[in-house]
Amino acid sequence: MNKKNNTFRLVLLxxxxxxxxxxxxxxxxxxxxxxxxxxxxxxxxxxxxxIVLGTKEGAIIGGIWxxxxxxxxxxxxTSVIAPIVFTNPLxxxxxxxxxxVVAAYVFHKMLSxxxxxxxxxxxAGVLGSLTNTVLVLGLIYLFYREPYANFLxxxxxxxxxxxxxxxxxxxxxxAFISGLLTPIxxxxxxxxxxx
Numbered sequence: 001m002n003k004k005n006n007t008f009r010l011v012l013l014x015x016x017x018x019x020x021x022x023x024x025x026x027x028x029x030x031x032x033x034x035x036x037x038x039x040x041x042x043x044x045x046x047x048x049x050x051i052v053l054g055t056k057e058g059a060i061i062g063g064i065w066x067x068x069x070x071x072x073x074x075x076x077x078t079s080v081i082a083p084i085v086f087t088n089p090l091x092x093x094x095x096x097x098x099x100x101v102v103a104a105y106v107f108h109k110m111l112s113x114x115x116x117x118x119x120x121x122x123x124a125g126v127l128g129s130l131t132n133t134v135l136v137l138g139l140i141y142l143f144y145r146e147p148y149a150n151f152l153x154x155x156x157x158x159x160x161x162x163x164x165x166x167x168x169x170x171x172x173x174x175a176f177i178s179g180l181l182t183p184i185x186x187x188x189x190x191x192x193x194x195x
Contacts, residue, residue: 023045047178061100106124122182
């Protein structure tokens, strides 16, 4: 790899880091409220890093998002439940790191010889997004079942169906958006990095 390419990769990593920081700090750039849903689109940035730069960089960008979530849970929580669930790095950091790992693996390894680039990017976007949704909600259910049920004002028996509803509404919508946006943004960046 030549020096120009290394410099471009480092600049791109820095830009994606800045975008993650902006998306988590400015309302409506990373979390978009649409009716009763609050859609997260920050995972798209992590997925793009994973596709364009690779597994390690995707994990780094995801880790940065996770660390911001973790720190904010202590100093400026985004909800009443955030200080309870997101102060655990298994819930706030690990799923975000794994977005990059899953997206990179799907795009670069699992589907690399089977499908064309655009389809692979879309599938990586969908699966990367679902990785975040399923892991965060699954870990909340595993570790914080009772406080989360209280937060949602539900009985314990109602919690699992409620979480499945969140996956079916927010999770599927976020995955669709990720699958749509990932190739649109990743393709031009991948061309630039290959030059």
